[in-house]
Amino acid sequence: MIRDATEADFGAITDIYAHNVLHGTGTFALEPPSQDEMLASFRSFKGMGLPYILAEEDGRILGYAYASPFRTRPGYRYGIEDSIYLAPVAVGRGLGKALLNRLIELCIARGLYTMIAVIGDGENGASIGVHRACGFTVTGTLPRAGFKFGRWLDVVFMTRDLLPPVDMPEGEGWAG
Secondary structure: OEEEOOOHHHHHHHHHHHHHHHHHOOOOOOOOOOOOHHHHHHHHHHHOOOOOOEEEEEEEEEEEEEEEEEOOOOOOOOOOEEEEEEEEEHHHHHHHHHHHHHHHHHHHOOOOOOOEEEOOOOOOOHHHHHHHHHHOEEEEEEEEEEOOEEEEEEEEEEEOOOOOOOOOOOHHHHHO
16 A cells, blocks of 8 residues: 555654665665654655655555655756655565656646656666656766765666646746
């Protein structure tokens, strides 16, 4: 089941992210943030009206996804970045794709125009594949943009239009 995340979910969400920080290259963080730091980000994104969702099975949180501003300057207000993190037991079960598809639906309903994936580690074929399957295209690569676990990591940018491009967007994007 995919549902909105709540503050009560942040023990599990923090644990999932900590595992990804300590064992993966999908994030360039080197130290896991505290639950309070994770909650502060959640509150900030929810305060902007951005979706923060999770996948749950039999009461166990298996992964989560959220939309955040791609950049914070107002000119970027119609574009958002997606983030998806899974628990180790959830990898390879299609939950990343299910979370991303739901996140896309929610962002379209919010009137956002472009979703941007910033994929840490250009060799992350699973994340690139999930994004491709959800309609994203590779729009650029930043070689050696990060360094983690003793090796250089490329960053792959992928984008997907959520709404047809227009000369003058309606609404205020994530800023309104």
